[in-house]
Amino acid sequence: MAIVETLLELDWKAVLGLFVAVVLVGHVVAYVSDSHGLRSFPGPILAKLSDLWLARVAANGHRSEVVHELHEKYGTFVRIAPNHLSIADPDALQIVYGHGNGTLKSEFYDAFVSIQRGLFNSRSRPEHARKRKIVSHIFSQKNVLEFEPHIRLYVRQLIGQWDRLYDAGAKGLSGDDGEGGWKGRDGRVWLDCLPWYNYLAFDIIGDLAFGSPFGMLKTCKDSTPVAVSHKSAMAAYGGGEVQVVHIPAVQILNDRGVYSASLGVIPPLLRPLAKKLPWFSKGSRAVKDLAGIAIAAVAKRLTTPSDRVDLLAKLQQGRDDEGNLMGREELTAEALTQLIAGSDTTSNSSCAITYHLARNPHVQAKLHKELDEAMGNDDDPVATYEQVKKLPYLEAVINEALRIHSTSGIGLPRLVPEGGLQVSGHFFPEGTVLSVPTYTIHRDREVWGDDVDAFRPERWFEQDEKAIQKTFNPFSYGPRSCVGRNLASMELLIIIGSILRRYHFVLENPDKPFETMEGFLRKPVDCAVGIKKRNA
């Protein structure tokens, strides 16, 4: 303890020197001893020697693409860290992530903990099972249907805003609502749709998880109240004012994703030192601010009792096997988990779907036709779940975008349990970290065909259904798969169904590649589109 305290007092340059020295010695020892028997597997030499190779790749924001290129070069197995093997084999999904094989989340997930461990980052099996039992009930299909009015309310607000900008744009006006503003030209309004989808997703989840939206769609701004002091906000649960300031939640979530995904691949012993480096201290601040958002929002909700049916109300009622309710800190941590897991996953996926539709006019036309037929002359611009839940082409469009974009693209790391594990013809001893990279298996030519890089929803009607089911992995598999999948699917169907029925999209610059920045998730950097109202 005394050694750690002394280290924490050093200035960052001394820390950097020490950090490099410890890493070098530690990893040369690990390489020579090869305790997990991974030496025979191919990979970059630096990755075999040190976790810092993967940390650097993660920090650069293109981990999925880099690992994918390595699989193209080396084949099914790639060693991406001294003790981490990436396995690009759809059959490995069931073994590494499925029920009953005993794998657990690795130390990577410790870097995502704030307030206290939540459903997403709890690593102990009993702790996770207890939480999952409470939370999975909340996301059952039956319960999720109760959230439909909340989703439709904010889709309506987004349509209201885009209609307003479109009408003004038609008069040749321009303005600064939303990041980057908007301008009218050639019968369209031109804007970056990514921030708008972020406002939408944050308002929906703010409403569902905390009882009131962040108000981003109304203010057209990425701005959220955060508790000034976590301690006093927690104390205010019993009543009283919580002092808040406003911060950009979307930006903070982005910073936190890159920070945690990079810190998570550094050995735990070195993390306190890494946090002292200037690059990491920005992310550390983001983690704190994010917790502050949840603390402020939950405190506000708990001091103003309500009879709403939402995620927070259901979390408050949830009981474990012993009949115990969650304590207030656990409740806040779980509400924060919902905010993080249920916000930019949805907005980045919606943005990617819109990009691919704008880029592929023939696909957009086919989807318009299906939506027009399904919704007929209904004057309400917002689709009901009933109207869109069984539209085969809409579903294929969404799935194809989730495949090609892979919002969750990295191989999610799992620890081999006691007794070892046989995967894809090899035995791995206890403690080895294994992962199956979603971005890469979503590009497996044997399953998806030779044109894997093309956005082609038609493939969903042509390819072997069984192979597709086994390989399509947007929500992961097994006990740690996405607990919010039913909600996410309903959101995407209603958002894309409503928005695409109402608007026609073109890309502002069709030659510009779709840029992404990956932390834990693969996020678009922007998506500039020209929007036209279809009945105009």
Ligand code: HEM
């Ligand atoms: C398109 C949208 C979404 C995608 C692509 C997605 C994807 C995923 C993936 C891949 C995982 C596994 C993560 C891991 O093992 O590290 C996951 C877990 C999780 N997701 Fe989602 N998700 C989406 C939307 C949502 C929504 C709307 C919610 C809830 C409001 C949610 C809540 C969660 C939670 C709580 C976990 C952790 C589950 C556990 O560990 O037991 N997700 N999600």
